Amino acid sequence: xxxxxxxxxxxGVSISTVSRVMNxxxxxxxxxxxxxxxxxxxLDYSTNLAAHSLRSQxxxxxAVIVTSLSRPFFTDILEGIxxxxxxxxxxxxxxxxxxxxxxxxxxxxxxxxxxxxxIILASSAYGKSKKTEEYIASLEKLEKHGAHIPVVTLExxxxxxxxxxxxxxxxxxxxxxxxxxxxxxxxxxxxxISLPKEHLLGQQRARGYKRALAEAGIPDEDCVLYEGxxxxxxxxxxxxxxxxxxxxxxxxxxxxxxxxxxxxxxxNELSVRIPEEIAIIGNDxxxxxxxxxxxxxxxxxxxxxxGVSAMKVLTGHMESEKWACQKLTLRTExxxxxxxxxxxxxxxxxxxx
Amino acid sequence: xxxxxxxxxxxGVSISTVSRVMNxxxxxxxxxxxxxxxxxxxLDYSTNLAAHSLRSQxxxxxAVIVTSLSRPFFTDILEGIxxxxxxxxxxxxxxxxxxxxxxxxxxxxxxxxxxxxxIILASSAYGKSKKTEEYIASLEKLEKHGAHIPVVTLExxxxxxxxxxxxxxxxxxxxxxxxxxxxxxxxxxxxxISLPKEHLLGQQRARGYKRALAEAGIPDEDCVLYEGxxxxxxxxxxxxxxxxxxxxxxxxxxxxxxxxxxxxxxxNELSVRIPEEIAIIGNDxxxxxxxxxxxxxxxxxxxxxxGVSAMKVLTGHMESEKWACQKLTLRTExxxxxxxxxxxxxxxxxxxx
DNA sequence: TTGAAAGCGGTACCAG
DNA sequence: CTGGTACCGCTTTCAA
Numbered sequence: 177x178x179x180x181x182x183x184x185x186x187x188g189v190s191i192s193t194v195s196r197v198m199n200x201x202x203x204x205x206x207x208x209x210x211x212x213x214x215x216x217x218x219l220d221y222s223t224n225l226a227a228h229s230l231r232s233q234x235x236x237x238x239a240v241i242v243t244s245l246s247r248p249f250f251t252d253i254l255e256g257i258x259x260x261x262x263x264x265x266x267x268x269x270x271x272x273x274x275x276x277x278x279x280x281x282x283x284x285x286x287x288x289x290x291x292x293x294x295i296i297l298a299s300s301a302y303g304k305s306k307k308t309e310e311y312i313a314s315l316e317k318l319e320k321h322g323a324h325i326p327v328v329t330l331e332x333x334x335x336x337x338x339x340x341x342x343x344x345x346x347x348x349x350x351x352x353x354x355x356x357x358x359x360x361x362x363x364x365x366x367x368x369i370s371l372p373k374e375h376l377l378g379q380q381r382a383r384g385y386k387r388a389l390a391e392a393g394i395p396d397e398d399c400v401l402y403e404g405x406x407x408x409x410x411x412x413x414x415x416x417x418x419x420x421x422x423x424x425x426x427x428x429x430x431x432x433x434x435x436x437x438x439x440x441x442x443x444n445e446l447s448v449r450i451p452e453e454i455a456i457i458g459n460d461x462x463x464x465x466x467x468x469x470x471x472x473x474x475x476x477x478x479x480x481x482x483g484v485s486a487m488k489v490l491t492g493h494m495e496s497e498k499w500a501c502q503k504l505t506l507r508t509e510x511x512x513x514x515x516x517x518x519x520x521x522x523x524x525x526x527x528x529x
Numbered sequence: 530x531x532x533x534x535x536x537x538x539x540x541g542v543s544i545s546t547v548s549r550v551m552n553x554x555x556x557x558x559x560x561x562x563x564x565x566x567x568x569x570x571x572l573d574y575s576t577n578l579a580a581h582s583l584r585s586q587x588x589x590x591x592a593v594i595v596t597s598l599s600r601p602f603f604t605d606i607l608e609g610i611x612x613x614x615x616x617x618x619x620x621x622x623x624x625x626x627x628x629x630x631x632x633x634x635x636x637x638x639x640x641x642x643x644x645x646x647x648i649i650l651a652s653s654a655y656g657k658s659k660k661t662e663e664y665i666a667s668l669e670k671l672e673k674h675g676a677h678i679p680v681v682t683l684e685x686x687x688x689x690x691x692x693x694x695x696x697x698x699x700x701x702x703x704x705x706x707x708x709x710x711x712x713x714x715x716x717x718x719x720x721x722i723s724l725p726k727e728h729l730l731g732q733q734r735a736r737g738y739k740r741a742l743a744e745a746g747i748p749d750e751d752c753v754l755y756e757g758x759x760x761x762x763x764x765x766x767x768x769x770x771x772x773x774x775x776x777x778x779x780x781x782x783x784x785x786x787x788x789x790x791x792x793x794x795x796x797n798e799l800s801v802r803i804p805e806e807i808a809i810i811g812n813d814x815x816x817x818x819x820x821x822x823x824x825x826x827x828x829x830x831x832x833x834x835x836g837v838s839a840m841k842v843l844t845g846h847m848e849s850e851k852w853a854c855q856k857l858t859l860r861t862e863x864x865x866x867x868x869x870x871x872x873x874x875x876x877x878x879x880x881x882x
Numbered sequence: 883t884t885g886a887a888a889g890c891g892g893t894a895c896c897a898g
Numbered sequence: 899c900t901g902g903t904a905c906c907g908c909t910t911t912c913a914a
Contacts, residue, residue, distance in 0.1 A: 177641065177674050179891055190901045195893060203899060222642040224674075226588060227891035229579035230906050237622075245608050248601075255598050258625060267643070269590075270623045272611060288530065289575040290620070321530050321577075321906090408820065409877045434882055437820060441877065444822065464817060467761065467790060469797065524762045524794065529787055532907060543885045548909060556883060580907035583890050674890085885914080890907105897902085 178219035187215035238294045239269045239287040248462050256483020264491050275300045291320045294490045298330040302376050326493030328486045333503045342486040342504045349475045349508040350384025353457045354429050358392045363427035367400045371431045381431045404435045411438025419446050433458035433465050440468050456515040463529040470514035471522050478506050531572035540568035592622045592640040592648045601815050609836020617844050628653045644673045647843045651683040655729050679846030681839045686856045695839040695857045702828045702861040703737025706810045707782050711745045716780035720753045724784045734784045757788045764791025786811035786818050793821050809868040816882040823867030824875050831859050
């Protein structure tokens with residue numbers, strides 16, 4: 177690959193001039209500019225980005241750190257991020273933490289060393305340990321040679337005033353979903369299949385569930401939580417158990433769609449009618465929700481928009497050092513289907529899958 | 530962020546010495562090494578990778594170019610790639626082409642300018658136009674400043690002797706699937722729901738389908754192809770039509786699982802019994818295959834392994850300039866479920882989803 | 883074993 | 899408007 181000095185030689189001009197043309201500075205005479213452009217064309221020259229990064233302290237690279245690529249949640253977000261990134265001239269560096277905080281910490285510092293211009297982070301820093309606190313503090317003042325590296329978090333916001341975040345209100349959407357089960361469908365025994373309880377997201381959803389019961393005047397002792405582990409199988413197993421043990425239950429609110437699908441499969445196998453005997457609501461509205469039968473009522477999280485917004489906020493930070501930090505909460509939507517509505521008509525036309 | 534010279538200053542040694550310690554060269558006295566390590570620790574120094582890349586012509590970056598992230602196919606491959614990449618000290622740069630060849634060409638040259646050490650490419654260069662040929666030729670001699678950039682392609686192999694590839698034998702797996710429908714299940718009217726016909730993958734699968742019919746002595750005019758477009762809805766619509774028009778059909782081979790799921794939903798709605806009246810086979814074995822009812826028989830493509838193998842081959846190329854180019858064909862497996870076997874027992878336990 | 887110094891390929895300032 | 903030159907941070911030869 178040709179370097180800038182090959183081009184200068186070929187065009188018979190100085191390196192500075194070539195650089196000016198490359199950066200479309202106006203202070204080059206048309207004749208020289210023309211010569212340079214020809215040379216660039218002939219040698220198929222393109223600027224070496226490693227050198228560019230080194231000199232300009234801008235890599236045009238952003239890092240996206242997620243817990244796991246196989247979570248469809250992140251795939252869609254990533255698409256949204258990438259869409260804006262391409263438009264703004266950034267390239268995405270990708271990494272997974274597998275929900276391990278040490279990995280996450282290592283990745284962040286590695287990316288800082290790579291001089292990324294910004295980071296979008298789905299963190300696993302729950303808890304309140306000393307290490308976590310220190311880590312979060314360090315995130316706020318992350319930098320490459322004096323220049324600040326902005327960070328935008330996904331899913332939830334850190335306390336730090338200097339960290340932007342794009343998320344949804346999990347508690348509120350859970351509250352609305354459960355209230356709908358109670359108020360519109362008249363259910364009294366709503367059981368919650370939760371995420372592992374150390375997970376912040378799961379805690380938020382569980383809180384929404386409890387608040388809905390409380391506000392409907394259902395006593396605390398009727399709050400029934402079964403702890404699942406994200407997977408379809410865990411939902412399936414818990415619901416089989418629950419039915420076998422004849423636990424009073426006329427509705428389920430599952431903290432994600434995978435577990436809800438498991439719940440549906442369990443009910444189908446045991447010939448429990450949905451929604452007549454048990455109404456079911458999931459969370460996330462992944463495509464499988466419209467494919468299972470009965471199709472699943474779920475809380476739609478605007479995943480693509482989350483990605484788009486996160487990247488837009490990050491771009492703002494990257495272009496101007498003094499962009500105000502933002503905590504964005506995007507709206508969710510309860511998508512009602514056959515698992516709660518007896519007269520719902522499935523329509524595959526809108527399933528983009 | 531501290532630079533190498535800050536460390537040198539702090540430790541009271543030369544930059545060269547620090548560099549030696551960083552690269553764990555043996556020619557540093559224990560005392561100095563100790564001092565340097567302390568300084569590194571205190572200043573929380575990590576080497577600037579942009580500078581490193583510039584100097585060493587190694588970026589430890591690899592590019593992964595896929596058509597679309599939302600194809601679950603690539604998500605799993607990406608995980609496999611990333612697994613090995615992390616282990617070998619590489620970071621993944623990600624990009625999507627959305628099946629547009631111009632985008633692909635642009636991306637490849639952009640990544641070359643970024644000095645990536647290697648590229649894993651799911652190309653959209655089907656056809657045989659002049660542009661395509663030129664592009665493929667250019668891929669073989671892609672380079673950054675004299676150093677060759679190795680390329681590994683996914684899904685199919687280019688003719689070039691200098692391009693490695695990791696793929697599966699689509700024709701053969703289609704052949705085996707259809708032969709099973711004919712020979713083991715005794716079906717005579719097997720219809721193929723194909724991919725758009727300009728897609729190479731689709732062509733390969735269609736070829737396998739035709740060969741299976743031919744070898745079973747079924748006349749050419751009984752080859753019935755319906756062209757779908759990847760989506761669940763297209764499979765659904767085609768099968769509804771086919772049943773409404775009473776086209777003779779006792780088995781379907783769908784070129785992907787999404788369309789097969791659509792086919793199942795159509796049969797369910799019209800009360801066509803699966804597999805008694807129509808047996809169905811999909812391709813890819815995505816998780817939805819084990820979740821639909823009846824569960825779907827499908828051709829399992831070792832996606833994770835493809836990613837792992839691709840990255841391993843690429844690593845080989847990157848570590849040694851004269852690594853022999855490889856064309857790897859991984860084995861597929863026909864996973865039999867309820868859509869072809871009446872006595873299949875669904876087991877969610879193995880659904881890692 | 884250690885340090886000095888020359889670049890890697892650009893950018894940006896300054897002088898002309 | 900143009901060219902010379904210092905320098906970004908690191909690696910690597912070469913000499914001491």
